[in-house]
Amino acid sequence: MKRYAVNPVVSLREESGGALLYNPDLDDVVLINETGRMIWETIVQPQTATEIAAYIEANTKDAENVLADVESFIESLLPDFVILYDEADAK
Amino acid sequence: MTKQTQNEKNPFGLPGAPEELEISLTGKCNLRCKYCFYADEMAALDDLPAQRWQDFFSEAGGIGVHRLTLSGGEVFTRPDLFALIDSLIENKMRYSILTNGTLINEKVIASFNEGKRRPRLDSIQVSIDGSRAAVHDLSRPPASFERALRGLRLLKEKGFPVAVRVTINRHNVHDLPNIARLLLDDVGLNSFGTNSADRFGSARCYGQDVVLTKDEWDFAVKIMKDLITKYPGRINAAAGPLAFAENVAEIETAMADGKTGLPRRGKLSACGGVFSKMGILHDGSMVPCNMLPTMVMGKIGETPLQEIWLLGHHINVLRKRYETPITTIPGCENCRFAGFCTGGCPAIVFAQHNTLDAVDRENCYKKYVERKNVPV
Numbered sequence: 263m264k265r266y267a268v269n270p271v272v273s274l275r276e277e278s279g280g281a282l283l284y285n286p287d288l289d290d291v292v293l294i295n296e297t298g299r300m301i302w303e304t305i306v307q308p309q310t311a312t313e314i315a316a317y318i319e320a321n322t323k324d325a326e327n328v329l330a331d332v333e334s335f336i337e338s339l340l341p342d343f344v345i346l347y348d349e350a351d352a353k
Numbered sequence: 354m355t356k357q358t359q360n361e362k363n364p365f366g367l368p369g370a371p372e373e374l375e376i377s378l379t380g381k382c383n384l385r386c387k388y389c390f391y392a393d394e395m396a397a398l399d400d401l402p403a404q405r406w407q408d409f410f411s412e413a414g415g416i417g418v419h420r421l422t423l424s425g426g427e428v429f430t431r432p433d434l435f436a437l438i439d440s441l442i443e444n445k446m447r448y449s450i451l452t453n454g455t456l457i458n459e460k461v462i463a464s465f466n467e468g469k470r471r472p473r474l475d476s477i478q479v480s481i482d483g484s485r486a487a488v489h490d491l492s493r494p495p496a497s498f499e500r501a502l503r504g505l506r507l508l509k510e511k512g513f514p515v516a517v518r519v520t521i522n523r524h525n526v527h528d529l530p531n532i533a534r535l536l537l538d539d540v541g542l543n544s545f546g547t548n549s550a551d552r553f554g555s556a557r558c559y560g561q562d563v564v565l566t567k568d569e570w571d572f573a574v575k576i577m578k579d580l581i582t583k584y585p586g587r588i589n590a591a592a593g594p595l596a597f598a599e600n601v602a603e604i605e606t607a608m609a610d611g612k613t614g615l616p617r618r619g620k621l622s623a624c625g626g627v628f629s630k631m632g633i634l635h636d637g638s639m640v641p642c643n644m645l646p647t648m649v650m651g652k653i654g655e656t657p658l659q660e661i662w663l664l665g666h667h668i669n670v671l672r673k674r675y676e677t678p679i680t681t682i683p684g685c686e687n688c689r690f691a692g693f694c695t696g697g698c699p700a701i702v703f704a705q706h707n708t709l710d711a712v713d714r715e716n717c718y719k720k721y722v723e724r725k726n727v728p729v
Contacts, residue, residue: 275417
């Protein structure tokens with residue numbers, strides 16, 4: 263099962279309406295919105311997309327069926343900002 | 354704070370951290386350059402131990418500072434320099450170094466090859482102020498030139514992201530074409546930067562020896578214009594005669610087009626540094642800029658960096674200054690060039706007038722025109 267976690271070299275800076283992620287190895291940045299920031303904070307420890315979606319739904323008003331959005335967001339940050347763990351890694 | 358908006362906790366709607374910090378890691382230097390702007394601070398303040406810096410780097414990286422510029426004094430006099438570099442790397446930042454180049458040798462070069470020290474290094478800038486010892490060493494102790502040039506060549510040979518800064522002063526103003534030839538044709542740099550000596554630190558004592566006279570300034574402007582024609586795109590400047598020459602060209606082009614001003618000018622708006630950077634002195638004092646060392650806003654480890662960044666008194670005075678119209682400055686009320694003016698570097702203004710509500714009289718286009726007797 264795929265689990266996602268923040269790339270440990272990446273920093274987060276508060277910005278209006280969200281945050282700026284910075285990978286100093288690549289000297290590259292990504293701007294994320296408040297929901298993206300919420301996702302980011304959930305994956306300090308490895309989480310599945312289902313677990314992340316459940317957290318977002320539980321903590322956001324009017325949020326339903328967010329799994330596809332979570333997967334899309336996470337996939338867009340792979341591999342430079344988010345690291346993918348899978349079952350094989352765990353073993 | 355989870356959201357940055359313009360409010361009492363963030364009056365300028367800034368990001369939650371500066372993009373960059375300019376850090377003077379030490380007040381010790383193996384040279385005593387006659388124009389060093391940091392000379393007074395070097396003598397008066399004590400260096401912090403490594404642990405204090407390491408704790409601060411953790412704080413800075415934790416709020417998302419991206420890069421540190423390490424200077425001094427001379428950074429390579431710190432025996433724990435590479436431990437500090439490892440600490441900033443561990444705390445998710447990149448870095449640049451400003452150095453006089455004289456302590457760079459094979460051993461130092463080898464030390465950069467460990468871990469991420471090399472890949473996280475954005476640039477290492479060496480000061481070269483002459484094409485030969487007889488010029489370069491007039492501003493500093495004997496034998497400095499040979500050592501600095503050796504360090505520079507070593508960095509270039511090993512493929513480091515090396516940069517050079519030439520501080521234009523009375524000793525080298527007639528050597529500028531030779532310096533350009535040395536750096537661009539002989540050493541083979543892609544480019545180099547220039548500024549000029551100003552009346553800070555050591556130059557307050559040695560000013561008459563190093564700070565350009567009006568005639569020398571105008572001569573330097575002319576020479577630099579010739580050099581950028583000869584070496585297009587390979588000589589740059591954020592300050593000094595070349596920056597002034599580029600500003601003059603921009604103003605005169607705009608006036609030829611019938612304009613009475615340029616975007617973002619007409620106010621005390623020179624240098625946007627206070628919206629993206631801050632300075633830290635080697636005793637841990639947090640200042641808006643290392644060239645404004647008396648404007649202390651707090652000490653690292655005592656007041657949170659983010660609090661100083663967003664709410665520090667002096668840095669917010671400098672930010673508010675951007676809204677001050679040039680025409681409110683005494684002596685500038687009726688200046689027909691006010692719409693082209695930014696007032697000049699705030700640190701130079703403060704050094705000249707001991708207030709920020711003024712303009713840099715030495716870099717004034719109106720005075721330049723009057724001096725040159727140019728019809729406008």
